[in-house]
């Protein structure tokens with residue numbers, strides 16, 4: 673019997689059980705082998721049509737989903753809000769129902785509002801995959817991050833991962849916390865106190881405001897961008913102050929007596945949260961994360977919408 677996910681949609685990591693995550697990893701491992709072959713396509717989603725609805729900017733997630741769909745032989749529609757009738761006042765539900773009337777089977781959506789993916793899953797008759805909803809969750813990013821740590825470190829159980837930077841505005845941080853904890857890793861967050869949410873204690877993570885102490889504790893450092901576009905007030909005195917206290921550079925890493933794996937979900941602001949010498953170093957797995965993103969998204973799409981073709 674085929675193994676299935678416990679969910680119909682991928683709204684967030686919070687709604688997954690560890691067996692779901694393990695199944696996604698195993699399926700992604702198979703697809704990773706496929707996309708490294710000379711013939712990179714499989715027919716698993718032939719006759720399935722997927723729309724990528726992006727109401728917010730994206731490079732990695734949008735291209736990675738599109739490539740994943742094409743590698744699975746799905747038919748693909750791409751929708752960008754700025755060039756659509758949304759700008760004429762059409763509602764999200766009307767927009768999606770009109771697209772679904774064209775016999776579309778699955779919706780991948782990025783939206784600036786937290787909860788938008790859950791709302792859509794309750795209002796339309798389609799499979800919904802959340803590609804990032806505001807400051808809430810970014811489940812496929814967390815899955816590809818955890819998959820990349822597992823690959824680099826040989827597993828997740830007992831591994832110590834610190835997430836550094838703008839935790840308050842980051843959907844990547846929240847999804848990573850859920851995913852890593854479900855898979856048995858220990859999680860710490862590190863950043864200025866003003867960028868660490870007040871509810872963080874409820875999530876069972878360690879909190880550290882001193883970067884050197886955080887780096888000395890961890891096996892893996894996942895470095896986040898400061899989300900200036902989501903900040904309506906100033907959370908630290910100046911960018912220069914932030915760089916001096918929380919910027920990851922070779923100097924601070926050299927002071928620590930162990931090799932830490934460096935990650936970043938992108939986009940990177942070189943010279944702000946991370947210097948180029950670290951981002952491009954041998955201990956960085958940033959481009960492995962991007963490669964793994966395609967395999968993880970293939971696995972998610974296949975497990976939610978493509979298994980009938982197998």
Ligand code: CP
Nearest residue numbers: 730731732733937938
């Ligand atoms: N990591 C990530 O979500 O990048 P994009 O915003 O480019 O999709």
